[in-house]
Amino acid sequence: MGSNVAPPYTNMAHFEDTLIYAHNLFRTHSVLWKRLIDDIFCVWKGEFASLETFFHFLKTSWPGLDSTMTHHSNQISFLDTLVMKDDHGNLSTDLYSKPTDRNSLLHYDSFHPRNMIKSIPKSQTHRVNKIVSDPLLKQQRTIEIKSKIQDRGYPPQVLNTIQQTTSREVNSVGHQIPFVHQYHPAAYRIHRSICQHWHILRTSYPTIEEFKNPFLPCFQKAHNIRDTLVRADIGPSRAPPTQCFLRSPTKGYISLSKLNVLKGDIIYHPDTGKRYNIDNFFTCDSNFVVYLIKCSCGLLYVGETTQVIKDRISKHKSTIRCKNLLLPIPHHFISKGHNVAQLRFQIIEQVTPPCRGGDRIGILKHREAFWIHKLKTL
DSSP: SSSHHHHHHHHHHIIIIIIIIHHHHHHHHEEEEEEEEEEEEEEESSSSSHHHHHHOOOOOHSSSSOOOOOOSSEEEEEEEEEEEEESSSOOOEEEETTTOOOOOOOTTTTOOOHHHHHHHHHHHHHHHHHHOHHHHHHHHHHHHHHHHHHHHHHHHHHHHHHHHHHHHHHHOOOOOOEEEEEEOHHHHHHHHHHHHHHHHHHHOOOOGGGGOOOOOOEEEEOOOOOHHOOOOOOOOOOOOOOOOOOSOSSSSEOOOOOBOOOOSEEEOOOTTOOOEEEEEETTTTOOSSSEEEEEETTTTEEEEEEOOOHHHHHHHHHHHHHTTTSSSHHHHHHHOOOGGOOOOOEEEEOOOOTOOOOOOOHHHHHHHHHHHHHHHHH
16 A cells, blocks of 8 residues: 555544544544544543543454553643643643653764765754744753764764754744745845845834745746656567567568468558558567458458457458358358458558557557558458
8 A cells, every 4th residue: 555654544544534533522522633643642621531431432442453542631742742731721842752762863973875964953953943832941952952963973063053053943933925936046136126125015014924024035946948858759669579580580470370371561552553561570479450351352351459360360260150241351251252261361560559658449440540541441
């Protein structure tokens, strides 16, 4: 199912839709329900007995599902976040680490890509700024993160980026209007011009919060040459069939049997005598082909098949022996007094799989119509 977490994710979603969301206790007491794969964070408003009854229902309603619950009235951890509630019912968040947690950050001298190692101080600082809600506690957690990074051998110049990143993210807090446009080398001139005149909006509309902070420039990828170019269609592969030849194969039909086969690499028009060359070679196991059946009286029939050509010709012979007058070939052979031994066939063209995919059968029928019109046959 793709990712390794896809099966449990699908099963949990089905479990929620069919059992949890329809339960009366869930509808009555659940204020918040968030899930990451199989970890669930829930805010329950009510007595502990109702929560215990609901949890017992979860454990017994699905065979093979083992669940554990941790609950607390003031604080609880979820993944790397500690959620706390004060006396007034307000929620705050802090970083959470297990008691057995160790400093497992990548060492600076590790042989990982340098971009990955250089991004660790920034990502850890960003994690603190996003999770920790109290400003004083955020400073303390930043100092702790800096100490952990220093213990892993990071030089002082890298540690200085932590303080710069923290101050930059703190100063950028607020509502900003995103200015989204395609990237262009001259875009910075536009940004500079907007910044020079941004004070007009700030002074004209002092009550609008978004105008108190500078706008946020955002780039979209511009249309480039790569979007215009397409993969070259070099045509179908001309690799020969999986067969060993003692010499270079000639164009036309190659068969171990000499019966009912028109050999050669040329097709003649029945009326004008014009020649048409066959540019490939075929065998009894060729499929998706346009073929030609020639009668001893000179008439031609053009058909197509997705089957192996030897099976298709065998069916034509069978219809002649069974005297099936509803089909054109046996009707002609029976009415003119011909027999199966006088049937001759030749492969004209084979439709190979398109390079970019597509309707191969539709292409085959189009080529059949082309040869019917070209040879003026049935």
